[in-house]
Amino acid sequence: MKKSNGKTFKERSFGWIDERYDVTGLIEFAKKKSVPKFRETIWYYFGGIALLLFVIQVLSGILLLMYYQGTEDAAYESVKFISTKVSFGWLIRSVHSWSANLMVLAIFIHMFSVYFLKSFRKPRELTWYTGFILLALAMGFGFSGYLLPWNELAFFATKVGTDITRQIPVIGDSLLILLRGGEDVTGATLSRFFGFHVAVLPGLFTVFLVLHLMFIQRQGMAEPEDWRKLPESEKKQIPFFPNFTLRELLIWLIVINILAILAVFFPWELGNKADPFAPAPVGIRPEWYFMFMFQVLKLLPANILFLSGEFVGIAAFGIGIFLWFIVPFWDKRTPESRRNKAITYVGIFVVMFIIIFTILGFILD
Amino acid sequence: MLKILNKIVLLFLSAAFSLVVFAQSSADECLNCHQELDDELLMPAKNYVNDIHYKKNITCAGCHGGDATTDDDEISMSKEKGFIGVPDKTIRYEVCINCHSDEQTMKRYGSNLQVDQYKKLKNSVHFQPSYNNQGPIADCITCHSVHNIKSVNDPLSRVYPTKVVELCGSCHSSAKFMKNYTSSLPVDQVIKYKTSKHGMLNSKGDPNVAECASCHGNHDIYSINDTRSNVYATNIPKVCAKCHSDSKLMSKYGLPTDQYESWVSSVHGVALLEKDDISAPSCNDCHGNHGAVPPGVESISKVCGSCHVLNMELFEKSPHKKAFDENDFPECETCHNNHKIRYVTDDMVGTQESAVCMDCHSNEKDDKGYFVAGRMKLLIDSLKYEDKETKEILKDATQKGMDVSDAEFLLKDVRQVLIQSRTTIHTFNLDIFKESINPGFETISKVKEEGIAAVDDYYFRRLGLGISTIIVTFLVIGLYFKIRKLEKKS
Numbered sequence: 001m002k003k004s005n006g007k008t009f010k011e012r013s014f015g016w017i018d019e020r021y022d023v024t025g026l027i028e029f030a031k032k033k034s035v036p037k038f039r040e041t042i043w044y045y046f047g048g049i050a051l052l053l054f055v056i057q058v059l060s061g062i063l064l065l066m067y068y069q070g071t072e073d074a075a076y077e078s079v080k081f082i083s084t085k086v087s088f089g090w091l092i093r094s095v096h097s098w099s100a101n102l103m104v105l106a107i108f109i110h111m112f113s114v115y116f117l118k119s120f121r122k123p124r125e126l127t128w129y130t131g132f133i134l135l136a137l138a139m140g141f142g143f144s145g146y147l148l149p150w151n152e153l154a155f156f157a158t159k160v161g162t163d164i165t166r167q168i169p170v171i172g173d174s175l176l177i178l179l180r181g182g183e184d185v186t187g188a189t190l191s192r193f194f195g196f197h198v199a200v201l202p203g204l205f206t207v208f209l210v211l212h213l214m215f216i217q218r219q220g221m222a223e224p225e226d227w228r229k230l231p232e233s234e235k236k237q238i239p240f241f242p243n244f245t246l247r248e249l250l251i252w253l254i255v256i257n258i259l260a261i262l263a264v265f266f267p268w269e270l271g272n273k274a275d276p277f278a279p280a281p282v283g284i285r286p287e288w289y290f291m292f293m294f295q296v297l298k299l300l301p302a303n304i305l306f307l308s309g310e311f312v313g314i315a316a317f318g319i320g321i322f323l324w325f326i327v328p329f330w331d332k333r334t335p336e337s338r339r340n341k342a343i344t345y346v347g348i349f350v351v352m353f354i355i356i357f358t359i360l361g362f363i364l365d
Numbered sequence: 366m367l368k369i370l371n372k373i374v375l376l377f378l379s380a381a382f383s384l385v386v387f388a389q390s391s392a393d394e395c396l397n398c399h400q401e402l403d404d405e406l407l408m409p410a411k412n413y414v415n416d417i418h419y420k421k422n423i424t425c426a427g428c429h430g431g432d433a434t435t436d437d438d439e440i441s442m443s444k445e446k447g448f449i450g451v452p453d454k455t456i457r458y459e460v461c462i463n464c465h466s467d468e469q470t471m472k473r474y475g476s477n478l479q480v481d482q483y484k485k486l487k488n489s490v491h492f493q494p495s496y497n498n499q500g501p502i503a504d505c506i507t508c509h510s511v512h513n514i515k516s517v518n519d520p521l522s523r524v525y526p527t528k529v530v531e532l533c534g535s536c537h538s539s540a541k542f543m544k545n546y547t548s549s550l551p552v553d554q555v556i557k558y559k560t561s562k563h564g565m566l567n568s569k570g571d572p573n574v575a576e577c578a579s580c581h582g583n584h585d586i587y588s589i590n591d592t593r594s595n596v597y598a599t600n601i602p603k604v605c606a607k608c609h610s611d612s613k614l615m616s617k618y619g620l621p622t623d624q625y626e627s628w629v630s631s632v633h634g635v636a637l638l639e640k641d642d643i644s645a646p647s648c649n650d651c652h653g654n655h656g657a658v659p660p661g662v663e664s665i666s667k668v669c670g671s672c673h674v675l676n677m678e679l680f681e682k683s684p685h686k687k688a689f690d691e692n693d694f695p696e697c698e699t700c701h702n703n704h705k706i707r708y709v710t711d712d713m714v715g716t717q718e719s720a721v722c723m724d725c726h727s728n729e730k731d732d733k734g735y736f737v738a739g740r741m742k743l744l745i746d747s748l749k750y751e752d753k754e755t756k757e758i759l760k761d762a763t764q765k766g767m768d769v770s771d772a773e774f775l776l777k778d779v780r781q782v783l784i785q786s787r788t789t790i791h792t793f794n795l796d797i798f799k800e801s802i803n804p805g806f807e808t809i810s811k812v813k814e815e816g817i818a819a820v821d822d823y824y825f826r827r828l829g830l831g832i833s834t835i836i837v838t839f840l841v842i843g844l845y846f847k848i849r850k851l852e853k854k855s
Contacts, residue, residue: 246844
């Protein structure tokens with residue numbers, strides 16, 4: 001490299017940018033940033049996996065948008081066109097569908113690992129709240145995206161899914177109209193879901209994702225509870241850059257490989273076009289992450305005391321989800337960061353509950 | 366001596382006959398009085414002496430009530446004696462069924478007539494209420510008349526086979542009368558019937574040929590769209606066969622009797638009788654119904670062409686038309702038979718032994734028909750083979766999880782092309798046939814290309830996946846060693 005004033009071109013270029021944007025400050029920050037190294041470090045990677053899958057979702061979603069048409073007449077045909085005629089369209093669609101499911105799975109694992117490691121405690125309450133909202137938004141992405149191919153299964157699953165909102169007191173009916181764009185699932189529902197899926201949800205998701213990442217960057221990675229009594233010298237740390245980043249990259253590559261294998265060997269089926277006048281087909285079911293709720297509502301009796309079974313179920317889920325959301329608030333030991341086995345037992349119960357009813361949903365189908 | 370004896374016998378017979386007449390007339394005082402009256406009151410009595418009921422010693426009181434044994438009209442026509450006068454038109458049939466539905470009464474009069482006429486009549490179309498509410502449309506008297514009723518076997522009876530056509534025609538040939546019931550029913554049946562073989566022989570006094578009642582039934586007549594009707598589409602063949610399969614009857618007319626048997630196993634017979642396809646032709650669809658005649662050699666294609674329109678049009682423009690006419694070959698029948706029409710297969714055309722073309726054509730130098738038949742068969746077989754092969758390719762692609770539904774949909778066109786080409790055979794023109802069948806080959810070629818591309822794409826995807834997986838795996842391994850090295854250093 002040609003030298004001028006004793007500096008290489010690379011050094012001069014860096015100096016030019018550094019002078020204007022204080023890159024050295026950023027590098028210093030990255031150098032200082034570290035991640036606790038202990039038995040449970042593996043769980044720290046799932047946030048990153050979810051982020052990777054979200055990026056894949058955005059990129060593959062943009063590509064799908066180039067051909068997808070969100071109308072009742074053209075939606076199914078356009079997805080079919082993407083799958084059969086567009087170069088690599090089948091791969092993009094399959095990757096989009098698979099990564100959506102893997103992303104929800106990664107977020108679930110990330111959430112439960114945070115929960116069991118009690119990382120939601122002070123001072124990370126807001127990180128928990130924003131993370132929870134991101135999970136809800138991801139599920140909203142899944143619910144709205146499920147209808148977009150306008151196939152038989154999605155049509156009826158959306159009908160059943162949106163129908164549940166009727167059970168919400170006072171605002172239930174209005175909410176149903178808002179979601180469906182009318183009394184029934186029609187082309188208006190499709191347009192609405194398309195709008196949610198590509199505009200409303202991505203906008204909200206980006207805001208909460210930025211906040212979530214910002215909180216993490218400001219506070220650093222949570223340390224395990226056991227470390228509170230350890231002297232600083234015994235707390236093992238690995239530098240975030242490059243060690244943790246390279247490890248994350250390695251896991252990302254493995255996830256990409258898994259995603260490619262799933263997309264090629266198990267291409268996402270399209271099924272038959274939705275026909276609002278046809279009888280509901282056998283085996284209507286929601287996406288797997290809604291299955292436990294769907295199955296519980298199915299198993300509940302028609303009436304519990306003087307209330308409808310479905311209402312009781314939805315109310316119970318509503319309360320349960322709300323309590324889960326505000327766990328940093330009701331975990332009394334949060335401020336003291338003391339051990340709380342009750343929290344762990346509640347977590348185990350919730351995980352078992354979700355796993356059992358999800359399996360039952362698929363078995364009893 | 367013999368002359369004297371004859372005169373004595375004649376005198377004796379005359380005396381005996383007069384005695385019988387006197388005895389009868391003296392037994393029915395109604396008749397005695399009415400014979401002395403004028404006009405309307407005389408006519409029934411005048412006619413009744415020729416009525417079969419009179420001959421069975423049934424007095425006027427048998428139908429009208431009252432007492433026929435006294436000449437005192439105050440008594441004989443009194444209500445006490447049950448006199449009803451002229452029975453009300455709406456219920457006059459009841460007078461007939463009093464005896465004709467009672468087996469014991471009929472036996473008492475020495476009659477072996479069936480007693481189910483009313484049972485049949487009351488369900489028939491004729492027993493529905495008349496348009497002016499004057500009883501049923503037709504009752505016993507409407508057909509059998511009154512006071513002058515004859516045995517059905519009596520040539521003078523109104524319902525005797527040679528008379529019944531006029532009887533039915535008295536209503537059914539009147540547009541004015543028939544429109545009171547239905548404007549859709551034609552009124553030209555009798556006119557057509559008289560042009561038919563049946564009608565011509567019937568007019569000559571042959572009671573054995575079919576007339577109205579032979580096909581439509583007598584008391585149990587239903588609308589032709591009623592499945593109970595003798596002339597409902599699926600019942601007609603048996604109605605015709607009743608006479609036309611009767612070798613004894615048909616021998617008088619020199620007609621064969623195997624038509625029904627042949628037709629039953631034909632493509633038309635199977636469609637009508639086994640598949641209940643009432644659009645399939647029965648006897649009357651080709652031969653006509655009221656104006657039934659056997660189609661002549663030159664009119665056969667017109668008969669078949671009434672349904673197989675395109676085939677007829679193509680045949681009439683074909684070189685076969687002239688050849689068949691010159692050789693007096695019945696057109697469609699020559700290849701397809703008449704009653705025993707087989708299910709058409711592609712083996713009917715071509716140069717193999719089973720082909721009907723070979724009945725006339727042979728492998729001779731100047732026989733162009735032989736060459737054309739061979740080429741047509743070859744093209745049809747090739748298209749069918751290609752179609753089968755392409756379906757296998759698409760099946761393979763589908764089994765591999767590839768979406769070839771558009772190609773599958775397109776391939777359905779080949780079936781249509783085959784149907785059209787089979788029809789075009791009737792042009793017996795190779796160029797026109799090729800024009801018809803070539804789009805099928807073009808479609809096949811397009812679909813096959815898509816099918817092969819789908820299968821290739823399947824392997825390409827796997828190859829792509831394999832390569833990308835290997836690259837990513839190498840990157841993972843490289844990264845792993847890099848991290849190890851890095852962490853060892855630190």
